[in-house]
Amino acid sequence: MVSAFVSVVQGHIISNKFVVLAKVRHSQRMNEALIPIWIITEMDETINCAHCLGCKAGLAESCSHIASVLFYLETWTKLNGGLSCTQMKCSSILPNFAKEVEYARVRDINFKSAKKMKADLDATIENLSNDLQSSVGSNVFTESPVQKPEVPAPKHKRKWNAFTLI
Numbered sequence: 001m002v003s004a005f006v007s008v009v010q011g012h013i014i015s016n017k018f019v020v021l022a023k024v025r026h027s028q029r030m031n032e033a034l035i036p037i038w039i040i041t042e043m044d045e046t047i048n049c050a051h052c053l054g055c056k057a058g059l060a061e062s063c064s065h066i067a068s069v070l071f072y073l074e075t076w077t078k079l080n081g082g083l084s085c086t087q088m089k090c091s092s093i094l095p096n097f098a099k100e101v102e103y104a105r106v107r108d109i110n111f112k113s114a115k116k117m118k119a120d121l122d123a124t125i126e127n128l129s130n131d132l133q134s135s136v137g138s139n140v141f142t143e144s145p146v147q148k149p150e151v152p153a154p155k156h157k158r159k160w161n162a163f164t165l166i
Helices: 062-079 114-136
Strands: 006-013 017-024 033-044 046-054
Touching: 017 062, 033 062, 046 062, 062 114
Parallel strands: none
Antiparallel strands: 006 017, 017 033, 033 046
């Protein structure tokens, strides 16, 4: 998350209280050293105390530097405060044709790209057509292992005209 004034934020839980340490830029003097700030809150988000060590208003626990860190914490909590992506079931959107994703062992999953799979299929088809062309000259297709019954020639010499029957 990007903030022009809040540059470093660290938090720790000590005795069931959140201790937040932050460093903030001066609002009027951007090139000076960062101002250290600390905030102590309860678990129910009640602020016990907060101090800004770089300005006189911060000693009264009411400067804009403390407010900027509190706004930063609120925004960060809203964006990232839920469970992490590894702690919950997948929330990505599935394509329309897929209703669910079946679990499989890694060794059973094909990780080839669609381009590589098409190239492999094309190579297989090319090899099959080459095998068929090379076997046309041989006797593979001329001799059949199945015996064909002999059909006698018709006895009548009369030719049938299909148009006369209509």
